[in-house]
Amino acid sequence: MIVVKTREEIELMREAALVVSKTLGEVAKAVKPGVTTLELDKIAEECIRDQDAIPGFLGLYDFPNTLCMSPNSQVVHGIPNNTPLVEGDIISIDCGAIKHGFYGDHAYTFPVGEIATETEKLLQVTKESLYVGIREFKVGNRVGDVGYAIQKYCEDHGYGVVRELVGHGLGRTMHEDPEMPNYGKRGRGKKFIEGQVVAIEPMINLGTHRIKQHRDGWTITTQDNKPSAHFEHDVAIVDGKPELLSTFAYIYDALGIESDEENEFRQKELVL
Ligand code: MG
Ligand code: MG
Numbered sequence: 001m002i003v004v005k006t007r008e009e010i011e012l013m014r015e016a017a018l019v020v021s022k023t024l025g026e027v028a029k030a031v032k033p034g035v036t037t038l039e040l041d042k043i044a045e046e047c048i049r050d051q052d053a054i055p056g057f058l059g060l061y062d063f064p065n066t067l068c069m070s071p072n073s074q075v076v077h078g079i080p081n082n083t084p085l086v087e088g089d090i091i092s093i094d095c096g097a098i099k100h101g102f103y104g105d106h107a108y109t110f111p112v113g114e115i116a117t118e119t120e121k122l123l124q125v126t127k128e129s130l131y132v133g134i135r136e137f138k139v140g141n142r143v144g145d146v147g148y149a150i151q152k153y154c155e156d157h158g159y160g161v162v163r164e165l166v167g168h169g170l171g172r173t174m175h176e177d178p179e180m181p182n183y184g185k186r187g188r189g190k191k192f193i194e195g196q197v198v199a200i201e202p203m204i205n206l207g208t209h210r211i212k213q214h215r216d217g218w219t220i221t222t223q224d225n226k227p228s229a230h231f232e233h234d235v236a237i238v239d240g241k242p243e244l245l246s247t248f249a250y251i252y253d254a255l256g257i258e259s260d261e262e263n264e265f266r267q268k269e270l271v272l
Helices: 007-030 035-051 117-134 143-155 249-255
Strands: 069-073 075-076 090-099 102-111 165-171 176-180 199-202 203-205 211-213 220-222 228-230 235-239 239-243
Touching: 007 035, 007 102, 007 220, 007 235, 007 249, 035 069, 035 090, 069 220, 069 239, 075 090, 075 165, 075 220, 075 228, 090 228, 102 117, 102 228, 117 199, 117 228, 117 235, 143 176, 165 249, 176 199
Parallel strands: none
Antiparallel strands: 069 075, 069 090, 090 102, 165 176, 165 199, 199 235, 203 228, 211 220, 235 239
16 A cells, blocks of 8 residues: 655655765765774764664664665675775665654765776666666556666666566655655556655666675675675655655765766755
8 A cells, every 4th residue: 555645744754855865975975995984884884873863764664774785895884894995896875764763764876986897887877777667667557667767778788687686665664655666567567646755776787687695694696696786765655646755866976976967866956
């Protein structure tokens, strides 16, 4: 069952989405060779609590930390540890928080120093595919339209689209209906409706789409050990159109990146 949100609830969800956006911006400042993922996790937990919010992943399904930290061939759900990042790594960081009783859920894959050209391209295309998907999240379309758009865009670049993990509805619980696969068929699946909020999150592999689950019960890696990228935004349908609740602006500010990629999905100006 899709839980529709009122305008007021969507504004509260925007605040939750901005908590995780700001947190990833703080984390972005510290992503460099030598830092450990546990150190980044601490930064995130403090930043979330400083915003009068609660880490959303900590304890959820018994997850032990604030951030999911998935380097290189890890797809998602990696657990922070004491291994320092090294030049040339990529690190997918997924952040959840609860504010006003609503979840924010947001992810970005960071390069650590200089990375291989083919990996850089994977990050760029995966992020582009996120917007290609968001563009289809509107009244009149269906779940399959978003999945189809993301899958086509990524497969046209020769990449593998992970099947086992999907985006989801978002609200007072972390995972609401509907599931939002990053693959699918046009015109199939549930219809989108006004006031619906989802997390769209392509998980895209440089090589095969196949994955393996590790014995810790959490970590998931690509079967061929090639890199995997993950970008995630929280999006509502307002006046029939996609309205972005999260933002990469804090990350771009930290990294000195200029971008207007989010503008088409915002009906009012972003105030940071
Ligand atoms: Mg997430
Ligand atoms: Mg999610």
